Amino acid sequence: MTAHDPSSTSLQLTSDGQLKHFLTLDDLDRALLTDILDTADSFIEVGERTIKNVPLLRGRTVVNLFFESSTRTRSTFELAAKRLSADVLNLDISTSATSKGESLSDTLLNLEAMASDMFVVRHSQSGAPHFIAESVTPGVAIINAGDGRHAHPTQAMLDMLTIRQHKSRFEGLKVAIVGDILHSRVARSQIRALNTLGVAEVRVIAPATLLPSDVESLGCKVEYDMTRGLDDLDVVIMLRLQRERMEGALLPSEREFYRLYGLSTEKLALARPDCIVMHPGPINRGVEIESAVADGPQSVILNQVTNGIAIRMAVMSMAMSGQVSERARARSQEMGS
Amino acid sequence: MTALLNIDQLIGELESGLRRQLEERGIEAPVVVGIRTGGVWLADVLSKRLGLTGPFGELDISFYRDDFSRIGLNPKVRPSRLPFETEGKDIILIDDVIMSGRTIRAAMNELFDYGRPASIMLATLIDMGARELPIQPDVVGRKLTLQSHQRVKLRGPDPLSIEVRDTDQ
């Protein structure tokens, strides 16, 4: 028996399949992901001009709602919004309202009074952007900037853009994600995006303590061993390892983790010679990746930062566009009836 | 109807008109920029006919349209491609059809984001009239008045042809 109505699966899509929020990659098809990448390509070109702003979101207000502080992600969203000519308001909620005991729904009520057009949400609870998208006034677009362990769809899409730039295709690619999959919202979104875009194989390489139960159900193969995992690989994505993982008895030590799962020059040699190395950052040199690899010729880590702005411009303008056309449709239906 | 719109003849008109304008203004090294999609095909043809050796530019004005609030973003936007500096250059801006003038406004706004050109000259294959903005082409292939149910469309790129269609409305 289904417990929810079917419309909840398309919370982020308009009735004709356009993006109106950007919450997860789970129900987005290959054509839509490709549209996002193509639109981002156009914004990359914009970023190379003397004037890097386009007037798409002129007069609209984008609120960066960060319940978990992240200067890096917030800055790229802020820059993306400004390049779309939007007015940007940064709210670092982690230090204000909710710490005073105000509930998320009350915070939202207050923010809606400011007549915002878009919320960019970062929250430590999985599903918080879904909750916000269900509760806000129609017309306000919600962009997920990372929720709990659930999803970080803009990060995953910028990684896909980087892969496409270097490999010019997804078909036939073998991609591995190495490290702390369990706690990683980035990995979940990446695995989904890679599958949707049609790569040949996604591998996750980690000890069992850093893998979620039923991880294979996400669409990946599990490898415990780096040597086997790197074989014949086109792309390797290294994840950041948080220090606190030692405390929960998930890992014995950073040193042992680096020895077994860290990406060194020797290990990278096991992959294809043109294998690219990616990392969502910030990097723990000597914990998950050797400096020589991070700065080496196969590393595309810096490239990922440039793409981040373009991807965020793409999803922000596409989601706003979906809201706009949905409102236009609602208006014409009102007039028609 | 199509008999009246001989594409070669129209392009010939454009070419000779442009040559005249360039000569009058004393422009020797213009750069050609076409507005996607029809304008780009014409830019390709005209830059060859004018004997310009350098590459021509392509503008996708999706990010500059003034109707985002009504219809949203073009889902098939592609990157603009201006493979040259525009700062201080004399630009020939080319589109297939001019009507309201809004596309040209958007294109000029976009061009200025690449730098400050010395001049912009506008050439369109067909002028439909019905202007909503104070923008006029410098060179026109042909002026055309259609009935309200008719639409004109350039097909291409090879071969180029002009189609006048009846719409359902």
Next chain:
Amino acid sequence: MTLGDRTETPLAIKGVLKIENGTQLTAAGKSAQPICLLLQDGLIVAEGQQAAEANADLVLDARGCLVAPGLIDLYCNLREPGAGQKGNIASETRAAAKGGYTTVCAAPDSSPINDSSAVTHLIRDVASARSPIRVLPLGAATRGLEGELLSDMAGLSNAGCVALSNGAETIRNARVLRRAMAYAQTFGYTLMLQPRNQSLAADGFAHDGTVTARLGLLGIPEVAETTAVMEMLLLAEETGVRLHLSQLSTARSVDMVADAQARGVKVSADVAMHQLVFTEAALAGFDSRFHVQPPLRSERDRQGLLAGVRSGVIGAIVSQHQPHDSAAKRAPFGATEPGLSAVESVLSLGLSLVGQGELAITDLVRALTDGPAAILGLPTPALAVGQVADLCIVDPEASWTADAVTILSAGKHVPLSGQPLTGVVRHTICNGQLAWSLS
């Protein structure tokens, strides 16, 4: 005492009540012929031809309806004393009566917790004044449900608690658990425990499986329940306590309970109705209504639990009714409070299982009447002369829709809202009085 904003007393019937033309439904099955019952002074006083010929002050025509013993719930949160915004004894027992219940066990996790005879007396006093149905308090097995010190079990029992329960809390320390069992066994009390190994469950709030893998919700592994079940079964076997495992959620637990029952361990078990109907898939889209504890698990588990009900290893289906104010459920999934407002939906959900062929109607009725009665040591409910007149009259073909208006509970977070549910309770009669009547 100021409790609730209005007083709901049972609709008093003076004299004789007659129910005619209904089909009798008990755990033994349906009657072939329409039945007629005559009720007086809280008892069934006549049946059949004798009842049909008798005069009555009020006649209920049960044509097309099933007449079944009143349902018995082993675990229902009435939120009183305590959280008034989540409901109170008057509102929640009225909701239960609408659901066909004539007896509910009040969970001990009220505020204050029912770990003293004073609280038990309070619950009974309020219930006798405001509840249209029977309320049987469950006493806290440990003080404050903290799992450290034993509560005054005998005192609670003497005050009217029908069993000792540790609510939704665990007794982490196995030594305390063993002593709680030994002490309860001394006096023949039933100990009701929700099996959960808290260090394995940790901060989780959803079944550790494919859905948590995708949604990134913190998982509670199956072993958080099964290791606790195994530990409790071994301790129960050793201490000889009458152990009742509350709200099982895994198929493996059912197997272990079956084994223990087969070797003579005095163990019974129940399952919440929502565990038989839904799985982890209900969490898609972060639907916080389905944040329940224990969590909804896999389809394999649901099948195992259904098999447990069919075989009788699981003796009772409970509502695990947990009304909340809307704010408690209006937050991101992990920040919401667990529990469904279920007591009005249990029967319809059960009938949907019958309709899908997953449960025989006799299994459903047994798990909602005879089963829980046996676990509480009450007489087997029967619609026969001399029995207490606790019954419900259900139209199995009619449908209703759960929404904020139709739901009487203060908690509006029902399992299925906005879609037709089959099975409407026309009347609930408790102790010969109309506890609920569909107007």
